[in-house]
Amino acid sequence: MTKNAELKGSSFTLSVLHLLDDDLDSALQVLSDKVTQAPAFFDGAPVVVDISRLHQQPDFITLKATIEQTGMLVVGVTGCKQNTSREAAKLAGLAVMNPAKQTRVNDPIQTPTKIVTTPIRSGQQIYAKNADLVVLNHVSAGAEIIADGSIHIYGVLRGRAIAGASGQKEANIFCQNLQSELLSIAGTYWLSESIPEQYSARPVKVSLQEDSLNIEHLAL
Incomplete structure (x- = not known):
């Protein structure tokens, strides 16, 4: 019998918009400012809206339409x-989504480190599923490297680096020359203008501490 469709599990990187209070206008202004800073990155990007801290139920139709004016696509809500x-x-x-519970029993099997020796050019995406990623070359602007574990870049990082893509908060990003468009660990991210200038073009280590990104010079 010929198969017309096949349903399989997979994982994707989603941004989460956390609404911290019922002042939706202010929250959406913050989102608009972020999108203006990197329109190409956010254009058509899927986003989940976390409403767990709201005291009142929002008008989901209005909320969805307003957010999508920024170019992002609202795919679901959580909370x-x-x-x-x-x-x-x-x-x-909208899909109603629940955060995945972190349990050691259900942790995915860690696979061998994915090693890339060639330059990663604009428009390319490299994903190390359930593994660390080591790049022995440069990552161009407009390229994206993703790992469920940690990321190590031995060349210049000009593109986007997303570590801990499946929620691993212990993941790190190690980089010899930081000029990145975006850094992200377990869904917490910085755009280029958020990276302190003293770390530009320097060897660095990026980690997640108390749900905020932390950056420090990497001693060679």
């Missing part, structure tokens, strides 16, 4: 505490 919120989100065409 729905009431069934009425879940149903309203579904009626707005």
Whole structure:
């Protein structure tokens, strides 16, 4: 029998917009400012909206339409505490998502480190699933390297580096020459203008501490 479709599990990198209070206008202004800083990166990017800290149920249709004016695509919501919120989100065409629980029993099997020796050019994407990623060359602007574990770049990093893509907060990014468009660990990210100038074009280590990115000089 010929298969017309096949359903398989997979994993993708999603940004999460955390709404910290009911002042949605201010939150959306912050989001618009972020998108303006890197429009190419956010154009068509999927986003999940976390409403767990809101005191009132938002108008999901209006929320979705407003966010999508920035060019991002709202694919779902998380943090729905009431069934009425879940149903309203579904009626707005949004998936209701629950954060994955971190359990050691269900941790994926770690696979051997993925090693790339050639330059990673603009438009390319390299993904090390359940593994660390080592790049022995340069990462061009417009390129993207992703790893569920840590990332090591021995050339110049001008593109985007996303470590801990499956939520591993212990992941790190090690870089010999930092000129990155974006750094991310376990969903927490910095755009280029957020990276302190004293670390530009220097060897660095980037880690996640108390849900914030931390950067330090790497002694060679």
